[in-house]
Amino acid sequence: MIRLIAKELRQLLPIAYLWLAVLVLGYAMQFFTERADEKTFGGWCEGYCEYSSNAAVAVFLVLLALVTAYSLFPREHDDATIDFLRALPVSRKAVFIAKVAAAWILLCLINILSYGIDWALLTSNPESIGGLFYTQVWATLLWRDCLFMFIILSHGVLLSWFRTLGLVIYGLYLVGLMWAESALGTSGNWSIFSLLSNEYQGSSLIVNKDALAIHTGIALLMLLIAYRLWNRTDSSTSGKPSSSRGMRVVNVLFSIVGFLGLGLMLAYRIGVDTGKAEGESLTVTATEHYRFVYDVKREQVVGYIAEHAEDDLQALGEILGVSNLPKIRVDLSASSEHAAGLAKWKKIQMDLDAFSEDVSQRRVLSHETAHVLQAVESERALAENYAAAKFFIEGMAQYTSFEVVPENERRRSNWELASVAWQRQKIRFDDLIDSAGFAQKFDAELHYSLGDLWTRAMVDTCGLSSLGDFLRASSREGAVRDLPAAIFWRDTTRAIGCDLDTVNATWRQQMSELYQEVDGxxxxxxxxxxxxxxxxxxxxxxxxxxxxxxxxxxxxxxxxxxxxxxxxxxxxxxxxxxxxxxxxxxxxxxxxxxxxxxxxxxxxxxxxxxxxxxxxxxxxxxxxxxxxxxxxxxxxxxxxxxxxxxxxxxxxxxxxxxxxxxx
CATH class of the missing domain: 2.60.40 (Immunoglobulin-like)
Structure with missing residues (x-):
């Protein structure tokens, strides 16, 4: 058995070289872009071994295991090399076990190599706090990743018998997970991504043992089924049909149903999230700069919005100093569960059900139009610094939209709430310029009202023209890209003659005054x-x-x-x-x-x-x-x-x- 496994490992050398090349490329990019002596355990853990986890991390591991699984049996049967293996004085069961074991050993060795390199880097950095190495966390992640690889490898061995259809089936499984998460809030332990969820007791990592046990049992069952299927499948040159006519018909039917299912599900998600819903009758109306697409049943509110659209756009353009106003397409038939409007390059989507008042719909259009002008005037440079500028992107849009379409009571209420959060939760400018960290600590919606107030402080300090000047300065000739957040802000405000420290001092003073006026x-x-x-x-x-x-x-x-x-x-x-x-x-x-x-x-x-x-x-x-x-x-x-x-x-x-x- 050992010699058989060694032989299978040699067969997998091309796959091993492929994954080693990917590993080397990843570490090379890391070494050329980061200082190895500053790599700490906390930085290494970020995004992977933090509380909960990230589904995106699992995608690479799934791809790694599935590609390896698909390189086992299909190629052997297509090249008829499986016949030579079956001619050896070993049982077919031993051949099957050896091939699966070799693939799993390869995946584990790649994991051990990766974790070993990380261990060497992290333990070589003796920095007292961030450099503290947590052996239990590191070792637990290692064995869990190896078990995760075995589970996905087992899926792949069974799916590979269906060839391309197997990937369609897996796609349906993933779509089913998405449906469960959307309809029920969670797909529970049935999701493969729950296998990588993290919990902590003190500094000790606790894995999802229930999910791992369930999926390990399912993986063993799938391997048993895969063995039965592959054991009964002859090679392509053995002189026997690789599958019966009935089985070929079943494969074709499954393929058709699978592709139709995926297509219908994607069409449904697109229709629900951003597009036309079933039964809607859409029409179009246009102004000089806008083209509105909407449901005919919403003609009254659209008429009000369109009536003021050009005047509001002109006022917004004057605030930002825009010399050439763009043409904008507005989809008023969209629906969204989390936003009243969304803006992309010269295109806006609005959910007219988000607000009941017509004036609020009109202000939302002004808000989203501000985003379009931000992208145009900054030549999309502001979006490249989105993490550092999100609060300002949303805050400027709030500030300008409320200036163009006043809703004083709503704005005052938002300011009051923001001042309480600012004071009690001790929110600082450093928090604002880290959008991901902000959302982990505070209510992400505060970006809007806090950004509105910070923009007001900037206008009071540096003048109204500073808003448009900042947009254009972010894409000025010679501007350095990919700057750290704090340096980006100092560099860009300095370019327009605006002192960032003075703006922040004004902002803090105004926030304090607002807070003192709140009825606690x-x-x-x-x-x-x-x-x-x-x-x-x-x-x-x-x-x-x-x-x-x-x-x-x-x-x-x-x-x-x-x-x-x-x-x-x-x-x-x-x-x-x-x-x-x-x-x-x-x-x-x-x-x-x-x-x-x-x-x-x-x-x-x-x-x-x-x-x-x-x-x-x-x-x-x-x-x-x-x-x-x-x-x-x-x-x-x-x-x-x-x-x-x-x-x-x-x-x-x-x-x-x-x-x-x-x-």
């Missing part, structure tokens, strides 16, 4: 959070005590980079119960399909002086024990939700969650 009684705080899982009802019960906020004193500390220790005051305010309560469950990054985070309403319980809010969360919304959540409420009936920082908790037992361990 409408903004209580959550404390004493308790989480319990009820297996009988298949629900997770989350309760939190509602306590009055601390008083906004006149000497409230200004939240800035030099003063993170200031507190607003110590005397509690009287509590005014919010209109609505809500909890948002953090999306699982092992999900294949993207979507909005699920939210669930809560209700007040208890008596005056000991008021608690109770949330009942369906079991399916929380995969595993550890999860992320945000508690929120509406300070008034017509206000948007205010969310506290993200927290982490465990649904395994009654525990007090880590208060914003990510904030």
């Amino acid at each position: 009684r409408h903004y209580p705080e959550f404390s004493d959070v308790v989480i319990q899982r009820d297996p009988d009802t298949r629900q997770v019960r989350l309760t939190a005590r509602l306590k009055p906020a601390e008083s906004q004193a006149e000497n409230a500390a200004v939240n800035d980079a030099d003063n993170d220790e200031g507190e607003a005051g110590s005397k509690p305010e009287e509590l005014i119960s919010p209109a609505r309560f809500i909890v948002r469950i953090g999306g699982i990054s092992t999900q294949l399909a993207g979507g909005v985070d699920p939210v669930f309403k809560g209700q007040m319980t208890g008596e005056q002086g000991d008021q608690r809010v109770e949330f009942l969360i369906p079991d399916y919304a929380i995969a595993g024990d550890r999860f992320r959540f945000q508690l929120g409420f509406t300070p008034s009936a017509d206000a948007r939700y205010y969310y506290e920082s993200w927290r982490r908790g465990s649904a395994a037992s009654s525990v007090m969650p880590e208060s914003s361990g990510e904030s």
Whole structure:
């Protein structure tokens, strides 16, 4: 058996060379773009061994295993070399086991080599904090990846018997996962991506043992089926038909059904997310710079929008100093579960159901048009620095749209909410210029209102013309691309004669003044959070005590980079119960399909002086024990939700969650 496995490993050398070349290329790019002596365990772990995980990481491992699996039996049967193996004095079962074992050993060796190189790099950097090496995490990731490879390899061995049809079947499986995640919020342990989910007990990595056990059992069953199929399949030159006529018919039918299923599912997703829904009758109306496509049933609101569109565009162009206004196509028939509008290059999509007021629809058009002008004036350079500029991209669009189409009450409400979040959650400019980190700590929607307020500070400091000048300066001749976020901002503001430190000082002062005007009684705080899982009802019960906020004193500390220790005051305010309560469950990054985070309403319980809010969360919304959540409420009936920082908790037992361990 050992010699047979060694022989199969030699057969897999071309595949081994391919994956080694990919590995070498990856490390070469790393060595030429990063300093090896600055590589820390925390940096290595980022994006892979953090809490939860990233489905994109699993895609490469799946590809690696499937390509290896498809190189085993199909090629042997096509080249008739399987006949030589079967002529050896060994059983067909031994041949099958040897080929699968050789492929798995190869994949494990590649994993061990990769992890070994990382170990050598990380342990050679003795930096005291970030350089601390966590052996348990490293070793657990290694054996889990090897087991994951075995599971996917088993899938591939069975799927390879169906050849191309096998990939179609796997595609249907992935589409099924996307449907489950969209309809149910999670696909549970049936998803292969759940195998790479991470939880932690202290600094110890805890893998999803239930999912690994389930999928390992399924993998063994699939290998048994694959053995039966491949054992009964003759080579292409053996003189016997490779498959019966009935089996060929079945393969053709499966292929047709599979391709049709994939096509229908993709068409459905496109129709739901961005396109025309079934039964809509679309028509077109045009102005000098806009071309509107919309459902005839929405003619009245579209007429109002189109009537003001050109004047609003001219006003927006004057604010940004645009000399040549572009032609823009606007799709008003789109629907979206997370955005009122989306803008791409000279194209806008709007969901007219997002707002009930016509003036709000008109302002959304102005907001999205600002994004189009941002792309045109910056020659898309601003989008290249999206992570550093997202708050400004959205904030400038908010600022200009509210200036062109005033909605003073809505804007004031947004400002009030943003000032409370800024002060209590200690949000700084460094947080704003890291969009991914911001979304991990705070409510991502704050980019809009905080960006609006920061843009106001920039206008007050450097003038209205600074907005358009900044856009054009980002793509100026000689501008350095791929700068770190802080350097990008200093470099670009310096190019237009605007001092970034002065803008930030103005912003902090204005935010502090706004916060002192807020009636803190409408903004209580959550404390004493308790989480319990009820297996009988298949629900997770989350309760939190509602306590009055601390008083906004006149000497409230200004939240800035030099003063993170200031507190607003110590005397509690009287509590005014919010209109609505809500909890948002953090999306699982092992999900294949993207979507909005699920939210669930809560209700007040208890008596005056000991008021608690109770949330009942369906079991399916929380995969595993550890999860992320945000508690929120509406300070008034017509206000948007205010969310506290993200927290982490465990649904395994009654525990007090880590208060914003990510904030």
